[in-house]
Amino acid sequence: MRAARWVGGRVLTGLVTLLGIALLVFAAVRVVPGQAERVLLGPLATDEQRAALVAELGLDRDLVTQFGIWMGKVLTGDLGTSIVSRQPVLDELAMRLPVTATIAIMALVIALGVGIPVGVLQALRARRRGGAVVSRVVGGLGISIPEFVLGALVVLLFSSVPLGITIGAFTPVAEDVGQGLLSSLLPALVLSVFCAAATARTTRDAVLGVLVEPYVQAAVARGETPWSIVRHHVLRNATIPILTLAATLLAYLLGGAVIVEGLFNVPGVGSYLLLAMDRRDYAVVQAGVMLAAVVFVATSVLVELVSSLVDPRVSTIGARA
Amino acid sequence: MTLIEIDDLVVEFQTSRGTVRALDGATLSADAGEALAIVGESGSGKSTLGTAIGALLPANGRFASGSVRVDGVDVGALDRQGLRALRRDALGFIPQDPIATLDPTQRVGRQLALVVRALGRDASRAALAQMLDEVRIADSADVLRRYPHELSGGMAQRVAIAIAMARRPRILVADEPTAALDANVRREVLRLIFEAAEQTGATVIWLSHDLEAVARWCRRVAVMYRGKVVEVGPPGVVLQRPEHPYTQSLIAAMPSRLQQDVPVRTYTELLAAQGAEAAAPLPSAPAPDRARASDPAPASADEEARA
Numbered sequence: 351m352r353a354a355r356w357v358g359g360r361v362l363t364g365l366v367t368l369l370g371i372a373l374l375v376f377a378a379v380r381v382v383p384g385q386a387e388r389v390l391l392g393p394l395a396t397d398e399q400r401a402a403l404v405a406e407l408g409l410d411r412d413l414v415t416q417f418g419i420w421m422g423k424v425l426t427g428d429l430g431t432s433i434v435s436r437q438p439v440l441d442e443l444a445m446r447l448p449v450t451a452t453i454a455i456m457a458l459v460i461a462l463g464v465g466i467p468v469g470v471l472q473a474l475r476a477r478r479r480g481g482a483v484v485s486r487v488v489g490g491l492g493i494s495i496p497e498f499v500l501g502a503l504v505v506l507l508f509s510s511v512p513l514g515i516t517i518g519a520f521t522p523v524a525e526d527v528g529q530g531l532l533s534s535l536l537p538a539l540v541l542s543v544f545c546a547a548a549t550a551r552t553t554r555d556a557v558l559g560v561l562v563e564p565y566v567q568a569a570v571a572r573g574e575t576p577w578s579i580v581r582h583h584v585l586r587n588a589t590i591p592i593l594t595l596a597a598t599l600l601a602y603l604l605g606g607a608v609i610v611e612g613l614f615n616v617p618g619v620g621s622y623l624l625l626a627m628d629r630r631d632y633a634v635v636q637a638g639v640m641l642a643a644v645v646f647v648a649t650s651v652l653v654e655l656v657s658s659l660v661d662p663r664v665s666t667i668g669a670r671a
Numbered sequence: 672m673t674l675i676e677i678d679d680l681v682v683e684f685q686t687s688r689g690t691v692r693a694l695d696g697a698t699l700s701a702d703a704g705e706a707l708a709i710v711g712e713s714g715s716g717k718s719t720l721g722t723a724i725g726a727l728l729p730a731n732g733r734f735a736s737g738s739v740r741v742d743g744v745d746v747g748a749l750d751r752q753g754l755r756a757l758r759r760d761a762l763g764f765i766p767q768d769p770i771a772t773l774d775p776t777q778r779v780g781r782q783l784a785l786v787v788r789a790l791g792r793d794a795s796r797a798a799l800a801q802m803l804d805e806v807r808i809a810d811s812a813d814v815l816r817r818y819p820h821e822l823s824g825g826m827a828q829r830v831a832i833a834i835a836m837a838r839r840p841r842i843l844v845a846d847e848p849t850a851a852l853d854a855n856v857r858r859e860v861l862r863l864i865f866e867a868a869e870q871t872g873a874t875v876i877w878l879s880h881d882l883e884a885v886a887r888w889c890r891r892v893a894v895m896y897r898g899k900v901v902e903v904g905p906p907g908v909v910l911q912r913p914e915h916p917y918t919q920s921l922i923a924a925m926p927s928r929l930q931q932d933v934p935v936r937t938y939t940e941l942l943a944a945q946g947a948e949a950a951a952p953l954p955s956a957p958a959p960d961r962a963r964a965s966d967p968a969p970a971s972a973d974e975e976a977r978a
Contacts, residue, residue: 477730568772571727572834573759574789582785586776661776662818 357655364651371643372424376417379632424640430633432626439637442622445524447641450611450618452523452530454603456538461545462596468546469553470580476558485550492547501540501613508536520615537614541607545599552595556588563587589660597649605642674703674874675724675842680737682719682728682898693719695898696737703841706865706875708885708906710921711895717878720895721844724876725762726754741842759789763840763873765848765864769827773819779830780815786834806833806863825856829863836867843873847880857881861888882925886910894918 391399404410408419423430429439472485509517515536523530560566561584569579608620619638626634658664682694694716701707709717722728723739726746739746741761749757766772774782783802784794792798796815803811806829819827828848835843845864849857865888868875879885885892886906894902894909896917902909913919 564766564768564771565774567727568764568766571725571758571762571764572786572789572838573755573757573762575755578789583774587774663775663820 353658356658360651360654364647367647368640368643371647372421372640373417375636375639376420379636380413429637429640432631432634434626434629434631434634439633442634443619443637443641445522446617446619446622448524449520449522449534449616450604450620453534453538453541453607453610453616453618454600456531456534457541457545457603458596458600460538460542461549461599462592464542465546465549466553466592469550470557470584472550472554473557473561474576474580476554485554489547489551492543493551495543497540497544497607497609498613500543501537501610504536504540505613517614520617522617533614534616537607537610537616540610540613541603545603548599549592549595553588553592556591557584560584560587586660590657590664593653593656593660597653601642601646601649604645672703673700674742675699675701675876676738676740677720677723678738678740680720680723680739681735682716682723682732683735684729685731685733692735692898693732694723694737697895697898697900698737699893699900699903701874701876703874704872705891706868706877706889708877708879708889708892709895709900710879710882710885710892712921715895716898717895718846719898721764721846721876721878724842724844725758725764727758727764759838761841763835763838763843765828765831765835765843765845767847767850769831769848769851770819770822770824772831773822773827775819777818778815779817779819779822783815783830783834783837786837790838792837802833802837803830805836806830806867807859808833824852825860828852828856828860832860832863832867836871839871840873842876843868844876844878846878848877849884850880857884882906882910882922894921 388395388400391403408416411419427440429443431437432439432442435442468485472489505517507513508515515532517536519533521529521533523534557580566579566583569583574582605620607618608624610616611618611621619641623635623638625631626638654664677697677699680694680697681692684691684693697716697720699707699709699720709720711717719728719732723734724741724746726734726739726749728734734747741757744753744757746754746757773779777785780796780799783799787794787798787802796812799815800811803814808814808826808829814822814826814830822830828851843864848864849860852860861884864877865875867873875889877885877889889906891903892906892909893900894913894915894917896915901915902913902918909918910922913922
């Protein structure tokens with residue numbers, strides 16, 4: 351009962367956050383200098399054309415009604431129509447989101463698969479001097495190398511040496527699963543370097559923090575093997591910071607990585623939104639911001655729920671506050 | 672039969688302020704099945720001595736010289752695997768803060784199951800409940816379902832005792848096991864520890880501040896001061912007629928003495944009052960079972976101070 355109320359509270363907080371973001375987005379578009387009909391139709395349009403557009407966009411109504419209509423449309427899945435392509439925004443996003451999601455999930459899987467074991471090992475060997483220096487240098491390099499440098503190097507390598515993956519010919523997963531995954535691999539790899547380094551560092555710190563806990567010392571005193579201690583006690587207790595980071599990384603990756611998408615010709619969300627901002631395609635920008643907001647809020651609510659499952663004290667503390 | 676032999680042990684810690692000697696030539700031995708209490712103020716080296724038995728020193732500590740032998744085996748010379756085997760098969764630790772030594776993310780039942788499974792024994796619900804019944808937890812089925820933060824201190828200490836006793840250790844090291852508990856639970860927990868040890872024939876090394884309880888439960892008591900064992904003997908002798916000035920000051924600070932209006936001085940104050948003579952270096956560690964002369968104990972420090 352208490353748990354259900356806590357979960358309900360988290361979800362409600364998330365919805366309120368989204369409503370706030372919707373208000374901000376709505377206001378931001380209307381605060382931008384220049385009336386929409388002038389920006390959209392240009393200086394040569396007639397007054398009739400402008401009036402028709404104002405009526406079409408509903409800009410002649412009061413702000414509260416406009417917001418209500420927009421929210422109603424968003425909630426029923428109508429994100430408006432792109433002024434540039436004259437296509438429904440939802441359809442365009444639905445086409446591009448799977449592309450971005452495939453790359454994001456691949457990058458995250460690589461990052462966690464590499465970062466967590468490396469972080470655990472680093473923590474367990476933190477006392478040995480040589481290893482610490484090497485891991486710090488490699489980790490620092492991974493975190494600080496810019497995507498456009500790493501991506502450009504990968505593009506250069508794969509376009510000058512035939513390694514089986516063609517650069518520039520991107521196949522969405524929706525068309526061909528095998529080819530789609532293969533062409534997602536390089537962008538995912540480039541994106542995963544930063545994420546893996548960040549995961550390794552967070553994991554290392556979290557594990558180091560857990561290793562000095564009395565319950566780990568007690569397990570050592572019971573003569574348990576290091577592997578058993580890591581598996582049964584350390585990983586569980588180090589989960590929450592790693593999970594929080596993973597959710598942040600996922601939300602970041604789903605928002606679309608503009609540079610990497612550009613380098614690898616990926617028709618993803620990032621390049622779409624960049625183009626829309628350039629052309630003042632407000633419906634697309636609004637939808638993109640809302641999408642990013644939903645992803646962020648949803649992952650953070652999910653992280654809190656999973657955290658409370660992993661560590662029962664989280665929900666207790668939450669209920670008390 | 673001597674089970675634990677600590678011989679002239681020196682343990683040093685590397686700290687940011689240089690090397691600190693936690694043990695400075697401590698010598699002590701314990702027989703199989705005996706209950707030995709170690710008393711002394713914080714920082715006297717009690718805890719270090721307790722952990723040294725399992726070579727469980729913190730990362731910055733090391734055996735500088737001397738030796739710890741358990742059943743004739745030099746603990747300092749064991750490799751990782753040998754140490755794990757020693758800790759798994761022979762040692763049980765009962766902690767000061769039992770809640771902190773339980774994994775906060777797992778229910779009590781699951782943690783007991785982990786311990787029991789590692790021993791290759793039955794980890795069924797009934798077997799786990801039986802473990803808790805043995806440490807006199809009334810509602811064992813309910814406690815199995817709880818998380819550590821949902822336990823009281825006394826309850827958690829019983830769980831910790833159940834975990835320690837699951838392996839039927841030959842040596843039970845209890846580091847102030849009642850320090851974090853309410854007064855009314857202390858006696859019950861102590862009884863539990865000593866009865867369990869008696870049933871299994873385990874040697875108890877009890878690190879304590881509580882001199883009166885020590886006199887009740889232990890046949891022998893060792894007094895530690897500044898990394899050395901300064902006095903060992905039956906509590907009746909050591910506590911009634913303390914020989915070492917530090918023991919005298921320790922006893923003068925007992926609550927029952929306070930009620931008798933005996934002036935209380937710290938050992939340092941005593942030294943100052945006694946002047947240069949008493950400030951001479953501490954007597955070297957006595958033989959563990961030194962025979963006590965029947966001649967009158969040296970004049971009480973209190974009297975000297977008053978003179």
